Amino acid sequence: MGGPKPTRVSNRIRELRTERELTQADIAAKLGVTRQTIIAIEQGRYSPSLEMAFQIARVLEAPLDDVFQYREAADS
Amino acid sequence: MNDDESHVPMTGEEKIAWVYGAVVLLTSGAYFVWLATQFAAHPADEIAWEVPLLITLGASIVLTIVGTILGAIGGAVWQGIWGRFEEPDFTTDERDRAIKELGNRRMFAAMTAGVVGTLVLAMLNVDTLWIGNWVFLACSIGALAEVVSKIRAYRRGV
Amino acid sequence: MTFTERYTVAGLVIGLVTVATYVVVVVVRAVTDGLPLTEVAWQGPMLWSLIIGGGLYALIFLAFWLRVRREPHTDSRDQEIERYAQTAGAGMTGLAVLVALIMMCLDAPLFWTANVLFIGSFLGSLASGGTTLSAYREGMPA
Numbered sequence: 001m002g003g004p005k006p007t008r009v010s011n012r013i014r015e016l017r018t019e020r021e022l023t024q025a026d027i028a029a030k031l032g033v034t035r036q037t038i039i040a041i042e043q044g045r046y047s048p049s050l051e052m053a054f055q056i057a058r059v060l061e062a063p064l065d066d067v068f069q070y071r072e073a074a075d076s
Numbered sequence: 077m078n079d080d081e082s083h084v085p086m087t088g089e090e091k092i093a094w095v096y097g098a099v100v101l102l103t104s105g106a107y108f109v110w111l112a113t114q115f116a117a118h119p120a121d122e123i124a125w126e127v128p129l130l131i132t133l134g135a136s137i138v139l140t141i142v143g144t145i146l147g148a149i150g151g152a153v154w155q156g157i158w159g160r161f162e163e164p165d166f167t168t169d170e171r172d173r174a175i176k177e178l179g180n181r182r183m184f185a186a187m188t189a190g191v192v193g194t195l196v197l198a199m200l201n202v203d204t205l206w207i208g209n210w211v212f213l214a215c216s217i218g219a220l221a222e223v224v225s226k227i228r229a230y231r232r233g234v
Numbered sequence: 235m236t237f238t239e240r241y242t243v244a245g246l247v248i249g250l251v252t253v254a255t256y257v258v259v260v261v262v263r264a265v266t267d268g269l270p271l272t273e274v275a276w277q278g279p280m281l282w283s284l285i286i287g288g289g290l291y292a293l294i295f296l297a298f299w300l301r302v303r304r305e306p307h308t309d310s311r312d313q314e315i316e317r318y319a320q321t322a323g324a325g326m327t328g329l330a331v332l333v334a335l336i337m338m339c340l341d342a343p344l345f346w347t348a349n350v351l352f353i354g355s356f357l358g359s360l361a362s363g364g365t366t367l368s369a370y371r372e373g374m375p376a
Contacts, residue, residue, distance in 0.1 A: 033169035034087045036230075045233030046171050126339040133336070177317050184324045187331060191355050194334070195284070198348040199277040207347075208338040211331060 007047050008071045014042050016060045016067060030059050085151055088166040089175070090230045095143035097223035099136050104216035107132040111209065125205055129212060175229045179222040186218025237298060237307040238316070239370050244294045246363045252287030253356050256280060272343040280352060315369045323362025330354020 028035040040046035057067045259279045334351040
């Protein structure tokens with residue numbers, strides 16, 4: 001067992017963040033997490049908890065499903 | 077606002093994992109190599125393994141602490157050289173906790189093997205040379221497995 | 235109760251009863267034979283407690299499993315709780331292992347080393363079992 005779990009959740013954090021002129025470090029500081037975690041989330045290498053997802057949306061001043069998208073399975 | 081993602085420093089937790097992995101490899105490795113040479117030279121019940129093992133345990137703790145501190149200083153110096161000043165990240169957030177849990181599972185599996193083997197050997201009244209070194213070997217391998225899984229999770233994703 | 239909760243409770247109860255019996259047997263032997271603890275034959279009682287305790291647990295687990303095997307009986311919540319609880323227990327067991335190892339290096343009597351390991355691991359399993367049940371009842375930290 002190695003490698004990341006496939007997830008159907010994608011996000012537009014980077015887009016929304018640059019619109020609001022926020023850096024990864026800004027968001028990380030506001031949430032009390034490391035910058036590396038924000039990077040990992042943007043790159044799809046980490047799935048934030050539900051709490052953290054809401055906090056991110058709040059910082060970006062956007063509704064949750066503007067920030068995170070759930071891809072419907074085309075296959076199974 | 078351009079985020080330069082090409083040189084993101086490691087989190088404190090990841091650095092500790094690297095340091096710990098290197099230290100275990102070094103100290104346990106040296107100890108077991110030494111032990112192997114002892115088997116060639118002496119019969120098993122005459123090998124004085126107790127003190128060397130204690131020294132190895134102590135050294136691994138000290139070296140991990142020292143290594144972590146040096147790593148933190150070195151990281152700051154390195155960033156300074158490149159003119160990039162970022163706040164050193166010593167927060168432990170939910171991702172660090174999740175990765176720690178992942179690492180713990182590996183360590184726990186190895187430790188269980190160590191404990192079961194130890195109890196069996198003890199019940200058979202085997203010389204403590206075998207019992208003590210079995211447990212230490214199991215835990216050393218467990219520590220390495222833990223570190224590898226944590227680093228992969230930090231780099232590739234959980 | 236979920237399947238996981240059921241077998242966790244069973245494990246805790248069986249563990250408690252088995253280890254308590256073991257301790258009683260060993261102490262009684264020391265008293266009636268007038269031996270210091272380190273000279274009591276602890277190996278037999280420990281082996282029996284592992285076999286009987288382990289066997290009972292396996293049977294009860296099997297019984298529970300047979301009841302639920304046709305439906306999905308574990309999900310991601312169960313896995314998350316299991317991982318969280320394992321971390322809680324592993325610390326205690328790890329400490330026991332470290333102490334036992336140091337005792338061996340200091341040439342402590344095998345009786346003490348083996349029992350520190352045995353009881354310490356048991357306490358670790360109590361910690362993780364207790365954490366499991368509390369996570370089901372009260373939830374995990376976010």
